[in-house]
């Protein structure tokens with residue numbers, strides 16, 4: 581059965597090219613997922629006006645992965661907060677001063693979660709090395725006052741152990757059945773993701789490119805609800 585709790589933990593990556601396509605997908609998934617993730621492609625094409633429209637029906641995660649000098653990142657966080665998004669992110673690789681500046685800027689927006697990308701799930705580094713780097717970066721983000729991280733499913737449990745159960749884990753690289761892995765290297769299915777401590781599952785192409793995106797989203801939620809965690 582599709583529970584509200586599970587659907588609210590799915591973030592659909594709206595990696596489409598126009599607001600027409602974005603709104604069509606939003607309408608298709610209105611009842612099936614809680615979050616829409618707007619990334620570089622869509623934001624660069626359509627700009628901030630799109631965000632307020634999407635916010636009417638869903639939580640919005642602005643996935644622009646800021647990585648610049650501390651002052652520039654802090655200003656970008658302020659602009660994201662002013663748009664009213666519920667989640668925004670930076671690259672943990674930007675270092676401690678950048679993370680602290682971002683965290684300071686985010687304090688003005690208590691309803692917005694600030695998270696850090698640890699290691700891209702497309703990165704080709706071996707799993708054990710990715711785990712080590714992801715853990716170091718997660719601790720850095722935690723100490724700088726961020727709310728959580730983007731990581732692969734394989735790192736989520738260790739990160740929770742090191743940074744606390746309340747430290748949020750957002751995991752892309754979700755695939756199930758015979759789906760094409762495409763450019764993702766460290767993939768897991770929705771049940772595994774929840775079993776390993778993922779709070780939010782980012783799912784793009786498995787939903788966007790499905791014959792029925794709604795059915796694919798509901799299948800993911802149903803697999804999540806089979807987890808033991």
Ligand code: C5P
Pocket residue numbers: 593595619697698699700701702730731752753754762764782783784785786
């Ligand atoms: O289509 P797919 O499910 O692979 O999409 C994954 C989404 O998650 C993409 O929007 C990608 O930019 C994003 N992402 C990722 N790995 C990260 C951070 C974000 O794949 N570490």
